[in-house]
Amino acid sequence: MSEKTEIQLSDEDVEYLIAMIRSSPTALTTDELVEALRLRTS
């Protein structure tokens, strides 16, 4: 990804990420959360 676009996540995005983090027994990295957001909208 080389594009640069300002972005703000919605409350639903945050809840989705928190559900992701909660469902994992170990800590998740930011890269993993970014990947999860991409998979969600793909």
Added chain:
Amino acid sequence: MTVIDTTEIELAGSKAEQTLARDVLTLFLGRGQFMAADAPIRFKVSEIVEYLKATGKSGTEQSVAKLAESNSGVFEIAEDDGATWLVATRAGRRPVDRSPDATHSFTERLMTPAPKPEHATKALRPRPRGDSTWSTLERVLTDFDMGDESDRAMRRMIEADPSSIVSQILDETIAAEEPEEEAVAARTIIVPAAPSSTDVSTVGDRELAAAVRARLGQDSRVAQFGDQWMIEDLVPRLSRGDLRRIKDYIEEQEQPLTDDVLVQDVLEVRQKASDFELMRFALNYRLAQEHRDFEFVGTNNQRFWSVSNLPPIGTTRRKATEIGTDYRFLLEELPEQPAYRSVSQLSHVLTFYEFYLGLLPYDPEMQALLPEPLTPNQRTAVLTFECPQQYTTYLVELRYPTPNRGGYLLGLDDFFNENLVAGALISIRATENDGHYIMEYEASAAQSRRLLELEERRQRYVFRPTSFSCAAFDEYLLDEDTFPGFSNDKQLDDKARRKPETVISRAFERRNNGLEGGGFGATFAELFAASNTERPFSEAFLRSVLDGDESGAFAKDPDDADAYTYIPGTIG
């Protein structure tokens, strides 16, 4: 046990018959004295007659049968096994039938299967459990209802027209309430994708990561350490005792320790234990909240923790704040948008200042090699520099730049003194671990030169014979032949040292290359080597001072491609 008195029992018949009945009853009480009061006591009529004869009393089978008839409330006649029996109880009452009620026994309940239910019982909902092997994102995503192709198709349809799906769900709900429905099979309910979920397909990874950090970083439900995230409530807590033992252990070892070591040695969690990674995160997250006692001094891959009263890493010849001030000029050379870890290797020519203090500058090249601070306001990072030629690994402290001090790396005194000279070329190579680096120098045939040293006690420069076996650039070597002006010269005081022009003018004089028309001349390399004895200069900084001099003291030498001249008396 209650003793029954036969005289209390009322018996019918004549006096002789009553006496006979009482004798017979005494016989019954004798046999049943240890029996329950209402338990039946049985005698054959023939046995009773025999007893009466044996005890000198008169009685026949007829008389016995008669007394039983007349005292039917006390005796009972029974026929069994071809014999006539007289039955009574210790309480003097006719026995009652005590056969147990077997219509609802425990045995029967166990042995008789329950009838098959008419309707299938509802399937038990499985209890949700965390899978211990659930450690990769791929695994998490697989279980996170990404669905199969049909699900995705369904979701696309939902996203396209949410109202149709709402009506579909309503229809299903109404159908579910109808009594004649038989379906009990599990059903997957697809929640419509939130219409306000953000389309991130056109956003770069870096921007998306920044947005994730910005939002989650403000959410109190989430615990963050470095680049990792976890639900705050699920992060194990450390007791006061744990914190004290961690602090004591670091002090005992007299050096910063990594989270791996602390979790294993202090918290006693084995590296192969399933909760090891969880405890590592917990240790890092919890210690980061204990600002008074602990300081994070690590990188993402090598998470060192320090306490306040550890012995310092590196030189004690000059204060850390003074070194930072010396390197202040580097602040202007660092890029506004640092590209951390963007290069894998760098080469560096060691200056006298660096050699004497055992340090390296945090210049743009070094910044591009090393990692960024992992935590906000992180001031230092402890790195490991491995020197395969010496089979030694050094703990090196990286001091990040502050708004008014430059950055540098400390702790290489021993390596420099034992192997190198000022002017030597070293290379530093990154590894996959962002806290570990390989440092090498080019070995050469042993040579001996009279090289510059600073006599610490007298604060004077001297030349001493020095043997070394590393490759070095001749133009950067501070030997007596090239720089005779250093011999026995006193080090500049701090006030003079703070002025770059003063230091450079002294470098010209110490080079001592007098020009015919007066003044001194020197190549840029010679000036760079000689100026870096008093304070650090980068090549860019040195050239900017030489080229930007407005006093006219310094000028480019027209006869040499990269040389300068200096006319004394013009620098204040």
